[in-house]
Amino acid sequence: EVQLVESGGGLVKPGGSLRLSCAASGLTFSSYAMNWVRQAPGKGLEWVSSISISSIHIYYADSVKGRFTISRDNAKNSLYLQMNSLRAEDTAVYYCGKSASIGAYHYYYMDVWGKGTTVTVSS
Amino acid sequence: DIQMTQSPSSLSASVGDRVTITCRANQGISNYLAWYQQKPGKVPKLLIYAASTLQSGVPSRFSGSTSGTDFTLTISSLQPEDVATYYCQNYNSAPWTFGQGTKVEIK
Numbered sequence A: 001e002v003q004l005v006e007s008g009g010g011l012v013k014p015g016g017s018l019r020l021s022c023a024a025s026g027l028t029f030s031s032y033a034m035n036w037v038r039q040a041p042g043k044g045l046e047w048v049s050s051i052s053i054s055s056i057h058i059y060y061a062d063s064v065k066g067r068f069t070i071s072r073d074n075a076k077n078s079l080y081l082q083m084n085s086l087r088a089e090d091t092a093v094y095y096c097g098k099s100a101s102i103g104a105y106h107y108y109y110m111d112v113w114g115k116g117t118t119v120t121v122s123s
Numbered sequence B: 001d002i003q004m005t006q007s008p009s010s011l012s013a014s015v016g017d018r019v020t021i022t023c024r025a026n027q028g029i030s031n032y033l034a035w036y037q038q039k040p041g042k043v044p045k046l047l048i049y050a051a052s053t054l055q056s057g058v059p060s061r062f063s064g065s066t067s068g069t070d071f072t073l074t075i076s077s078l079q080p081e082d083v084a085t086y087y088c089q090n091y092n093s094a095p096w097t098f099g100q101g102t103k104v105e106i107k
Helices: none
Strands: A003-007 A010-012 A018-025 A034-039 A045-051 A058-060 A068-073 A078-083 A092-102 A105-113 A117-121 B004-007 B010-013 B019-025 B033-038 B045-049 B062-067 B070-075 B084-090 B102-106
Touching (some): A034 A078, A045 A068, A045 B084, A105 B033, A105 B045, B004 B084, B010 B019, B019 B033, B019 B102, B045 B062
Parallel strands (some): B010 B102
Antiparallel strands (some): A003 A018, A018 A078, A034 A092, A045 A058, A068 A078, A092 A105, A092 A117, B004 B019, B033 B084, B062 B070, B084 B102
16 A cells, blocks of 8 residues: 655744655655645645656745755655745645656656645744 | 636535536646545545546546536535545646635535
C-alpha cells in the first residue's frame, strides 16, 4: 500500500522558518513527480509546489515563490519543503501528494495524498 | 495563469437526486482536468482524471464530461456518503490551479 507521511509542522513566528518532510513507502519513489498542496483553515485547496522525478522541473505558486524551496531525496524516499519568511497567511494544513504516472508520462494531479501536517504562523 | 471557476459554491439536494457541478477554465486545458472529493475532516481523494476517467474504486454514479473549457462532475444518484466538498484541478500547465470548491449537502 502506498503511504505518504508528512512531518515537521508546528507553530512558528512570522518571519520564521520550517522544513516539512514527506516520507513515502510502498512505491518506487524515484518514479513519480511529487507535490505540496495546502489548505488554510476553513478554506479550499491551494497548490503550492511540484517537483519532477529527477528534480529538473520545479514549480511554485506565486504566493510562495522566493520563500519556499521544494526538494527530494530519492535515496531516502523523501520529499521536502523548506519554508522561509513565513507569514500568517501560510497557516494551513500541508499535504504531500504523489503525481500520477501513465506509461512514460507524468501528470500533476494527485492520486495519493498524505494525511497532512499543520503549520501555524503566529506571534 | 489558468483560472478555474467552479459553480455553484454550495448545493443542497435530496438522496437519489442527480447533482451537477461545473468547472470552467479561462483558457483551453484540453482534457487535463481532475476532480477530487474531500469529506469533512478528511484528506482529499481523487475521483476523476483526464476529465472523464474514473479513478479505480470510485463508484460508477460519479462521472465527468467536458465541452470546450467547461467541465462537469455529475453524481447520478446522490447518496448520504457523498456529502463532501468537491474540487476541480487544472493540470495542463503550471500553476496547477484548483477551483474554489463546491460543498454538497443533503436536503
